[in-house]
Amino acid sequence: METVTRFAPSPNGPLHLGHAYSAIVAHDIARERGGRFLVRIEDIDGARSRAEFAESALTDLQWLGLKWDGEAIRQSSRIANHADALDRLKAMGLVYPCTCTRAQIAAAASEVGPDGPVYPGTCRHAGTDPDAPAAWRLDMAQAMALTGPLTWIDELAGEQEARPDLFGDVVLARKDAPGSYHLAVTLDDARDGITLVTRGADLFASTHVHRLLQALLGLPVPRWHHHALLVEESGEKLAKRRGSPALSDRRAAGEDGLALAADIRGGRFPDGLSLSGLEIGRENP
Numbered sequence: 257m258e259t260v261t262r263f264a265p266s267p268n269g270p271l272h273l274g275h276a277y278s279a280i281v282a283h284d285i286a287r288e289r290g291g292r293f294l295v296r297i298e299d300i301d302g303a304r305s306r307a308e309f310a311e312s313a314l315t316d317l318q319w320l321g322l323k324w325d326g327e328a329i330r331q332s333s334r335i336a337n338h339a340d341a342l343d344r345l346k347a348m349g350l351v352y353p354c355t356c357t358r359a360q361i362a363a364a365a366s367e368v369g370p371d372g373p374v375y376p377g378t379c380r381h382a383g384t385d386p387d388a389p390a391a392w393r394l395d396m397a398q399a400m401a402l403t404g405p406l407t408w409i410d411e412l413a414g415e416q417e418a419r420p421d422l423f424g425d426v427v428l429a430r431k432d433a434p435g436s437y438h439l440a441v442t443l444d445d446a447r448d449g450i451t452l453v454t455r456g457a458d459l460f461a462s463t464h465v466h467r468l469l470q471a472l473l474g475l476p477v478p479r480w481h482h483h484a485l486l487v488e489e490s491g492e493k494l495a496k497r498r499g500s501p502a503l504s505d506r507r508a509a510g511e512d513g514l515a516l517a518a519d520i521r522g523g524r525f526p527d528g529l530s531l532s533g534l535e536i537g538r539e540n541p
Contacts, residue, residue, distance in 0.1 A: 259291030260451045263317070263324075264331075264441070266298045267309035270502035271316045273529060274456070274486040274494035277520055281483045282454040283322045284521070293322075294448055296329040300440060302432050305332075316503040319513035334444055338435030341443055341473055342392060342428060350399050350472065351428060353390035354379040367424070370461035374424035392429040396421055403471040408463055411452070411481045420468040422461065428469075442466045446475040454481045457532070458493060485532040486525065493532070501527060 261282040265275055286293035295317065299305040314328055345351045356364075356378055365373035380395060399420075406418035420426075428439040435443070445453060445466075453463075460482045470477050485493045507513060519525070 257451055259286055259289040260294065260449050261286040261291065261454050262294040262296055262445070262448060262450050263454075264296040264298050264444075265313050266301055266304075267306055267313060268301055268304040269309060270504050271313050272494045272502055273520075273525065273527070275313075276316070276320055276503060276517070277486045278454070278456060278483065279317055279322055280320070280517060280520055281481075283324075285452065285454060285481065291451075292325040294326065294329065294450070295324040296331060296444060296448065298331045298437075298440070298444075300331050300335065300338075300433050300435065312504050316507065316513075319503070319507050320517040321514045322517075329444075329448065331440060331444060334440070334447065335433075335435070337443055337447065338429075338440050341439060342435065344473065345394070345428065346392075348402075348472070350395050350402070351392045352380050352395060352425075354393045354425075354427070355385060355388045355390045369423045371423055371426070375426075377425060380425060389431040391427045391431050393425040394428050396423070396425050399468060399472060403468060406467050406471055408467040408477065409479050410460070410463070411479055413460075413482070416463070418464045418467040420464045423465055426465055438462065438465050439469060442469045442475065443473075445478065446470070451478050452481055453478050454483060456485050456493075457482045458485060486529050487532045489528045489530075491532075494529070 263279040263282045265271060283293045285291075295314070297310045297313065299310060310330075317324070342351065354375070356375070360378070361375055362373050364376045364378060366376065367374040375393065379390075380393070407415055408418055409415050426438055427436045430436055463480055463482075467477070469475070487493050506516070516526075523531070525531075
């Protein structure tokens with residue numbers, strides 16, 4: 257089977273070195289295996305998604321010397337597909353509307369999962385105002401009963417038992433969008449023919465939910481490759497919200513993108529950065 261990977265940034269801020277590392281991993285694995293490397297701009301996050309960040313991201317990738325196959329894909333062109341999948345899950349009786357706020361969930365939750373406080377099922381038990389804006393949540397117990405036990409394979413960590421129950425009743429569609437990250441990325445990876453999902457280890461747990469959605473919607477099952485994270489000297493991962501140095505600033509300052517990419521491939525990271533842990537059996541992308 258041909259290896260097809262992707263790099264899928266959200267245009268809600270400039271790319272930083274952590275994005276560069278992730279893109280290089282996805283690109284190089286595809287090229288080493290004679291496969292294809294795709295770029296998908298995940299631009300459905302409402303007002304936070306900005307066209308200038310999307311264009312800057314593509315320029316940054318070119319500056320690093322990365323070439324992708326075909327045109328860059330815009331996730332916003334798939335909104336109707338996301339809505340259709342949600343309608344299928346509604347018809348199966350597996351999702352329900354939820355009007356709870358984050359503050360209400362935090363106050364009522366008794367467990368903490370990979371995404372934060374686990375939703376206690378308030379709207380599943382009590383119902384909602386039909387006229388109020390609502391998110392749509394997956395009834396996790398019903399969904400897991402329908403699919404039975406599931407597994408998935410990470411190239412570095414091996415076979416995993418799917419444990420989507422750790423998340424509770426996850427949101428599949430927000431009040432302002434027909435698809436959450438979980439639903440949209442699962443659908444788009446299937447539509448793009450991705451056979452190897454490469455992404456940071458911070459998204460490892462999310463794969464449990466994505467494997468369940470694949471089973472519910474009859475989607476193909478790829479393999480995964482969750483790579484190590486680039487972290488600051490404090491041990492924190494790089495993040496747009498903390499103002500991690502932008503690739504566009506380095507580019508504007510005249511830095512050599514090809515040299516930077518070569519350093520990243522060689523494990524030589526600027527600004528005191530390091531990997532949070534070497535990948536199993538693969539020290540460099």
